[in-house]
Amino acid sequence: MSKSSQRSPFGWSNRGGQVTVIEAPVARSHRRRAIISFWVTLGVVGLLAATVASYYLHPILGALLGVVLGAVLGAVVFALIAAWPVLRVFWHWLPEIVLGLAVVYGWTTLMQSTPLWGSLLIVALVVGVPAAIKPIRLRVMAWVWCLIVRHRLRLCFAAFIATNRHGSLPLILPAKPTPAGERVWVWLRPGLSLRDLEQDGQVQKLAVACWANEVRVMRANRKYAALIRLDITRREPLAHTIVSPLPDYVPTDIPANAPTSPGMPPVGLDLPDVPDQPATASTDAPRQRKPRNNTTNTTSPNGFDPSDYA
Known part of the structure; x- marks a missing residue:
């Protein structure tokens, strides 16, 4: 691989000692789109503005005003589209840029308002306290x-x-x-x-x-x-081991005769204390069904016989 085709760790190509922030194909593409947008904006905005202005002014003055407004708006659109790759780079580095400006202007303001030892003490506290306290550092x-x-x-x-x-x-x-x-x-x-x-x-x-x-x-x-x-x-x-704070809320001085909930299981019960006896079936005889009396017709008109469910 030639040196001119190598790529730096930051995503910039290094060709002959020059750092290219925006790739050439991307820049050409946005420039072509910017030119097309300029002419479209000039034609559309200029025609609309000239039509409206001609209603209040002379047609020639209205046409000139429309051309000027179309050219101004077209230039704004051209600048935004052509500069979009650069604006995108600024967007990617916006937090770092803001942080750097805050550090520079903050240090300048601090040096102008306090003596040197005070400025160094404040910087040491701002940097040292987060570095010493683990939750803040994390x-x-x-x-x-x-x-x-x-x-x-x-x-x-x-x-x-x-x-x-x-x-x-x-x-x-x-x-x-x-x-x-x-x-x-x-x-x-x-x-x-x-x-x-x-x-x-x-x-x-x-x-x-x-x-x-x-x-x-x-x-x-x-x-x-x-x-x-x-x-x-x-x-x-x-997956981390977390110490539960619930045991800290359980009192340690509970009296022996303290009332408990009826639904609570007995305290101090051990399995050997439970008798190992198998459950026996109930000796109660099943309920006998009353015989149906065929001599007396107690059947209701709809076919329901109460003796069947006695």
Whole structure:
């Protein structure tokens, strides 16, 4: 494999020392779509705006105004479509960007409002307390794994999921931690469905890419088939030993003559104390049926004879 075709661990291609954030085919495709959208917007909006403006202004002025409005809106649409690959990269790194800005501006504000020793003390408390307290540390690490999983899924989708010719990869939505791992929402693009992820071992590839034990894929909304949910399992919370707090609520100083519920079994009963006697059948004779009196007709008109049930 040549050096120019190698791919960096972050999903960027390295060609001659240059880092390519957006692939060339994706950029050309979006540029072509942006040009087409510009001309369509210019024609439609310009014609409608010129028609409405000509009713209030001179036809020539109305036509010029329609062309200007169509060109402005077409330029906005062109910019949004052409910049969508870059906007998608910003969306993928949005939590890290926000966190970095918060750290930089927070440190700057802290240095301007407090002395150096005070700033260092506050930073030590902010960093040291979560690192020392285990529940807080585990919660912070759970959110860190959510950030890692979003990038791992994006690289996995780009690596083995078949996309259309426009390079429309799935859009990775926010993620949140769960007791077993992470839960991520994904918006599928045209050309990809939930069944494509469930077949051919794609789910196992997702688990390998996310460094997890198992990945389960399911629909997240009954209305939209494109919105799916990925449950990433990296630990088994039900397999852990959990100490029940119920014994702490049982009092230890129960008197011997304390009243008990009638439904409670006897306390201190042992199996050897129960006599081993087989149950005997009842000696009561079965109830004899009264003979039917044929001399007296007690049958009701509808055929019911009370002596049959005596």
